[in-house]
Amino acid sequence: MxxxxxxxxxxxxxxxxxxxxxLATALTVALTATYKSVTETQLSxxxxxxxxxxxxxxAGIEKALQSKQQGTFTFDxxxxxxxxxxxxxxxxxxxxxxxxxxxxxxxxxxxxxxTFYLANYNAQxxxxxxxxxxxxxxxxxxxxxxxPALEITLVKSxxxxxxxxxxxxxxxxxxxxxxxxSVTNCPPNNPSFTNQYLIPASYIGNNTQLxxxxxxxxxxxxxxxxxxxxxxxxxxxxxxxxxAKTQAGVEKKVQLFQSYPQIPAExxxxxx
Amino acid sequence: MFFLWRRAxxxxxxxxxxxxxxxxxxxxxxxxxxxxxxxxxxxxxxSLNINPQYSAGITPTCGITPPTxxxxxxxxxxxxxxxxxxxxxxxxxLSLSASAYGYSFGYWSNPNNTCTANYDNFLTVNxxxxxxxxxxxxxxxxxxxxxxxxxxxxxxxxxxLTNIVPLNITPYDLDDNGNRYFIINxxxxxxxxxxxxxxxxxxxxxxxxxxxxxxxxxxxxIVSTSPQLFLEYVRxxxxxxxxxxxxSITKNGLYVWQGDLTLNNTNLNQITAxxxxxxxxxxxSINENQFNIxxxxxxxxxxxxxxxxxxxxxxxxxxxxxAAGIFIGQTIDTGSNDNQGLKIKGNxxxxxxxxxxxKWSDKSKPVVFIVFQSQIYLDLLxxxxxxKYDWQQL
Numbered sequence: 001m002x003x004x005x006x007x008x009x010x011x012x013x014x015x016x017x018x019x020x021x022x023l024a025t026a027l028t029v030a031l032t033a034t035y036k037s038v039t040e041t042q043l044s045x046x047x048x049x050x051x052x053x054x055x056x057x058x059a060g061i062e063k064a065l066q067s068k069q070q071g072t073f074t075f076d077x078x079x080x081x082x083x084x085x086x087x088x089x090x091x092x093x094x095x096x097x098x099x100x101x102x103x104x105x106x107x108x109x110x111x112x113x114x115t116f117y118l119a120n121y122n123a124q125x126x127x128x129x130x131x132x133x134x135x136x137x138x139x140x141x142x143x144x145x146x147x148p149a150l151e152i153t154l155v156k157s158x159x160x161x162x163x164x165x166x167x168x169x170x171x172x173x174x175x176x177x178x179x180x181x182s183v184t185n186c187p188p189n190n191p192s193f194t195n196q197y198l199i200p201a202s203y204i205g206n207n208t209q210l211x212x213x214x215x216x217x218x219x220x221x222x223x224x225x226x227x228x229x230x231x232x233x234x235x236x237x238x239x240x241x242x243x244a245k246t247q248a249g250v251e252k253k254v255q256l257f258q259s260y261p262q263i264p265a266e267x268x269x270x271x272x
Numbered sequence: 273m274f275f276l277w278r279r280a281x282x283x284x285x286x287x288x289x290x291x292x293x294x295x296x297x298x299x300x301x302x303x304x305x306x307x308x309x310x311x312x313x314x315x316x317x318x319s320l321n322i323n324p325q326y327s328a329g330i331t332p333t334c335g336i337t338p339p340t341x342x343x344x345x346x347x348x349x350x351x352x353x354x355x356x357x358x359x360x361x362x363x364x365x366l367s368l369s370a371s372a373y374g375y376s377f378g379y380w381s382n383p384n385n386t387c388t389a390n391y392d393n394f395l396t397v398n399x400x401x402x403x404x405x406x407x408x409x410x411x412x413x414x415x416x417x418x419x420x421x422x423x424x425x426x427x428x429x430x431x432x433l434t435n436i437v438p439l440n441i442t443p444y445d446l447d448d449n450g451n452r453y454f455i456i457n458x459x460x461x462x463x464x465x466x467x468x469x470x471x472x473x474x475x476x477x478x479x480x481x482x483x484x485x486x487x488x489x490x491x492x493x494i495v496s497t498s499p500q501l502f503l504e505y506v507r508x509x510x511x512x513x514x515x516x517x518x519x520s521i522t523k524n525g526l527y528v529w530q531g532d533l534t535l536n537n538t539n540l541n542q543i544t545a546x547x548x549x550x551x552x553x554x555x556x557s558i559n560e561n562q563f564n565i566x567x568x569x570x571x572x573x574x575x576x577x578x579x580x581x582x583x584x585x586x587x588x589x590x591x592x593x594x595a596a597g598i599f600i601g602q603t604i605d606t607g608s609n610d611n612q613g614l615k616i617k618g619n620x621x622x623x624x625x626x627x628x629x630x631k632w633s634d635k636s637k638p639v640v641f642i643v644f645q646s647q648i649y650l651d652l653l654x655x656x657x658x659x660k661y662d663w664q665q666l
Binding site: 105106110111112121153156158159161163165174177214252254255256257260262263266267268269270272 | 422664
């Protein structure tokens with residue numbers, strides 16, 4: 001009798017233990033699912049806020065491109081007060097035009113050219129000055145993955161045109177052109193520039209208006225061109241930094257550089 | 273006669289072997305350029321042979337002066353008749369075989385040593401009487417393909433460039449210094465440099481492409497902006513005005529004309545603006561002998577600073593002598609004329625085809641002469657341009 005009672009209690013205890021374990025497992029699963037759902041909802045909300053802030057920042061850039069003014073402006077003052085979910089009083093656009101002794105172009109594909117201004121350009125009345133600063137200018141170009149040659153054209157106010165052709169180090173792309181030198185005085189770039197070419201101050205003179213650089217390569221690829229001198233260059237365009245903040249506190253900042261007018265290589269180089 | 277010569281040669285051959293009869297043919301090498309001929313030729317590969325009608329016992333040898341270098345002045349061929357060991361035919365025709373890289377062919381002119389395209393490459397000789405016979409016959413090398421000259425520009429072609437520059441150059445006009453290059457440049461004030469030449473292959477004969485001689489062959493160029501694409505860019509990004517009446521262009525700027533357009537000096541002068549880019553969304557015809565330029569073909573001081581773009585063809589009639597401006601067309605046709613060149617003062621860009629049927633009777637002159645004018649690009653900078661952007665998230 002005692003043995004039977006013991007066995008019965010044992011069985012009841014086992015069942016209870018199994019039930020408890022099943023309940024614990026079910027609870028764990030339920031809690032995990034609930035936690036995951038909450039986390040996903042939060043991430044989704046955050047992503048939505050990010051997208052909203054980024055879109056608003058880009059809207060600020062677009063508005064700044066149209067306004068063509070300098071300074072710092074809130075979204076409200078730019079007429080962007082009705083952006084849904086954006087704290088437009090805390091969102092702003094900064095349009096800066098500052099000359100610098102170093103400049104790096106946007107990425108240029110093979111056969112593209114960049115019009116670099118050595119005389120002041122007035123974007124409001126669309127006029128180009130005629131005076132440049134006679135100083136040494138280092139041109140930096142190429143990278144370990146794309147190493148092109150350059151054709152460089154100096155356009156001067158007396159209608160004279162001076163040209164250079166330069167090969168990357170260790171390669172002959174343009175026949176009879178000199179080679180560039182190793183990099184010693186270039187603006188920092190990622191990836192690093194691999195070639196440098198100096199145009200002496202005596203050739204720049206004080207009457208060079210434009211310096212036009214064309215990328216020459218038999219391979220497809222792109223490079224930035226770096227310019228470095230001692231004295232600041234004239235402005236090369238507008239830099240717009242747009243910061244947008246959502247009402248939930250998510251902030252995004254984007255920067256856009258818009259160059260001054262660029263002469264397309266296809267319209268500049270004689271072809272038939 | 274033949275019997276007598278054989279007997280004489282046989283009798284002398286036993287006693288004096290120096291009686292090998294010879295024919296010496298010599299003369300200048302000259303360049304035939306249509307109506308005019310010039311001394312000397314320039315080539316990287318010259319082949320010259322005298323071929324006897326009956327070759328037995330005959331040994332021709334030819335020499336060129338100078339033996340090295342690309343510019344050649346004269347030649348001398350000696351044809352030896354071996355009447356000692358063989359029995360060459362004493363009366364026969366000798367024919368000339370001459371070719372030089374860059375020229376169509378070489379020939380003896382007819383009448384002899386006259387500047388003409390008529391030729392007679394046979395010389396009948398008779399060495400029956402022995403001894404040496406001397407003939408003076410210049411060889412003319414014909415270069416009849418029209419050629420093009422640029423000034424102060426760079427040049428790029430998507431396909432191959434074949435533009436043989438002759439040795440002897442006649443300047444197009446006072447803008448042309450007569451230098452023997454595809455691209456010449458101004459060495460006096462305002463001093464200019466010639467630019468780079470790229471194409472899938474480059475053939476300018478023995479002339480360098482320019483004084484700098486910068487070139488890239490086997491070059492595949494990428495074209496990302498065409499007149500059509502620029503028009504689309506303008507419509508989306510730039511300030512412009514669509515016009516249907518040229519007289520409505522009163523301010524410097526960028527204008528779009530829908531459909532075909534014919535321009536002449538009369539309707540050009542209806543435009544009161546001085547600096548403009550006009551995009552013709554259709555074909556553009558320039559119906560004027562001297563378009564937008566002074567009667568001396570050089571003076572552009574009163575010319576409008578214009579760039580004319582066509583999404584179709586730009587057509588010049590065959591009477592147009594000179595036009596000032598930047599002409600950018602998907603295709604460009606210069607018209608057909610056997611004795612009239614075309615000068616462009618500004619620039620010319622043909623994207624897909626350039627149909628040039630212009631010629632001069634004097635092939636020493638370039639048939640198309642394009643003088644690059646950087647100032648027009650400066651004047652049109654706000655209009656004939658795009659913007660570049662660099663975007664990054666901070």
